[in-house]
Amino acid sequence: MVDVKVPSVGESISEVTIASWLKKDGDIVKLDEAICSIESDKATLEISAPKAGKLKILVKEGETVAIGTKVAEVDETASAGASAPAAAAPAPAQEAPKAAAAPASTGGDKNYPSPAASKILAEKGVDASSVQGSGKDGRITKADAMGAQAAPAGATASDSSLKSLAHQTMASSFSREIRREKMTGLRKTIASRLVAAKNTTAMLTTFNEVDMSAVMELRKKYKDSFKDKHGVGLGFMSFFTKAACAALKQYPAVNGMIDGNEIVFHNYADVGVAVSTPRGLVVPVIRNAESMGMAAIESKIIELATRARDGKITIEEMQNGTFTITNGGIFGSMLSTPILNAPQSAILGLHNIVERPVAVNGQVVIRPIMYLALSYDHRIIDGRESVSFLKAVKEMIEDPARLLLDI
Incomplete structure (x- = not known):
């Protein structure tokens, strides 16, 4: 038997919760195959099989255990056929079926x-x-x-059964039943950090709007050639990340933080990008974003977001950011006041793009407009700096040539 123990997931973490078993007790597992998902107060990670063999689970889902605890065993002597008895040969049928039977589940x-x-x-x-x-x-x-698609109405049910389903759904929607669910370690940490940020900072939010016409036209013109050359799509996040980095150079207090009685200024921009995952919001960090090109930023965002949603992001990849960008627009948010990602002093909130009537040279025209929000710690950032920072981001997005000319 080979022991499966909870690995160390960070210096400050002493225990984790068994979030889910990806394999069943008695299953045959391969070397390095993911068998269990564990959750700390900062991230969700997977435990892999240390050897190939038959899995014996020792700790149930939902239990909290200390680092180093043995949660399972793998029997190396078990063969691939040990997990299930061989199926008996079927009796000869007198009449062959018209259609093949659906394949049975194999795991x-x-x-x-x-x-x-x-x-x-x-x-x-x-x-x-x-x-x-x-x-x-x-x-x-x-x-x-x-690649999955929702089944079209009527594809799997008759009109009468659809009406019955709709009636059942409506009835269940108004049920007075309640359901209680234990907060995960990650959710509890998110809650405590948000409350702490509200209670320990002098948080204020300033707003502006940005005409996205120039960026959208630039993206439309070059997105195909950009993807052909770099192998990654050209999104809006790289524009805003580059614009934010340029504005942080002009207004360093927005990229700073308070440490006791001192203000720490950073000569680099480690930009956190908020990512929504099935288990909560996490903020992986793009290191030295100020020195990266658009393609490198896009690639890094995709890599970090994918690993975060798959529960494979590490603690180190979410620590020590200097500034954060969060995009509520992907969920349809028109406007919000994002909460600071302490100990950082500012966070930029992006929102959805909506065609709005605006005045241009005395004429009312329709333009794609996004509202921007900058929440900041008023203890370190003055109103002049916060407003000027957001205005600088707006100007660079509305005239992307500024990003190339550094003006």
């Missing part, structure tokens, strides 16, 4: 989506049971979820 992960796949399926309104997984033992991967 415990059938229709079990990864965290990233689960989020995509939820957004699309697709039931996981209707998706054929292509991963190990039929597990639904992110690619499977992206």
Whole structure:
């Protein structure tokens, strides 16, 4: 037997919660195959099988254990056929069936989506049971979820059954039942950090609006050639990251933080990008974003966001950022007041792009407008600096040539 123990996941973390078992007790696992998802107060990580063999689970889902605790064992002597008895030969049938039977599930992960796949399926309104997984033992991967489509109305049910389903759904929507669910370690940490940020900082938010016409036109013109050359799409986040880095050079207090009786200024920009995951909001950090090109920023954002949603982001990748950008626009937010990501002193909030009537040279025209919000710690950042910072970001987005000319 080979022990499976909880690994160290950070200097300040002494215990974790068994979030879920990705394999069942008695399953045959491969070397380095993910078998368990653990959750600390800062991140969700996976434990891999140290050897190939038969899995014996010792700790149930939801239990909290100390670092180094043995949570399972792997029997190296077990063979691949040990997990299930051989099926008996079927009796000869007198009449062959008209259609082939559906293949049986080959493992415990059938229709079990990864965290990233689960989020995509939820957004699309697709039931996981209707998706054929292509991963190990039929597990639904992110690619499977992206290609899945919700069944059209009437495709699997008659009009009468649809009406019955609608009636049941309406009735269940108004049920007076309640459901209690234990807060995860990550959710508890998010809650305490947000309350601490509100209680220990003099937080204020300033707003502005930005005409996205120039960036959208530039993106439309070069997105194909950009992707052909760099292998990554040209999104809006790289424009805002570059604009924010340039503005941080002009207004260093926005990139600073308070440490006791001192103000710490950073000559670099480690920009955190808020990512929504199935288990809560995390903020992976792009190191030295000020020295990176657009393609490098886009690639890094995709890499970090994917790993965060898959629960594979590390503690180190979420620590020591100097400034944060959060994009509520992807969920349809028109305007918000983002909360500081302490100990940072400022956070830039992006929102959805909406065609609005605006006055240009005395004429009313329709332009794609985004509202920007900068929440900041008034103890270190004055109103003049915060407003000027946001205005600088606005000007660079409305005239992207400024990003190239550094003006």
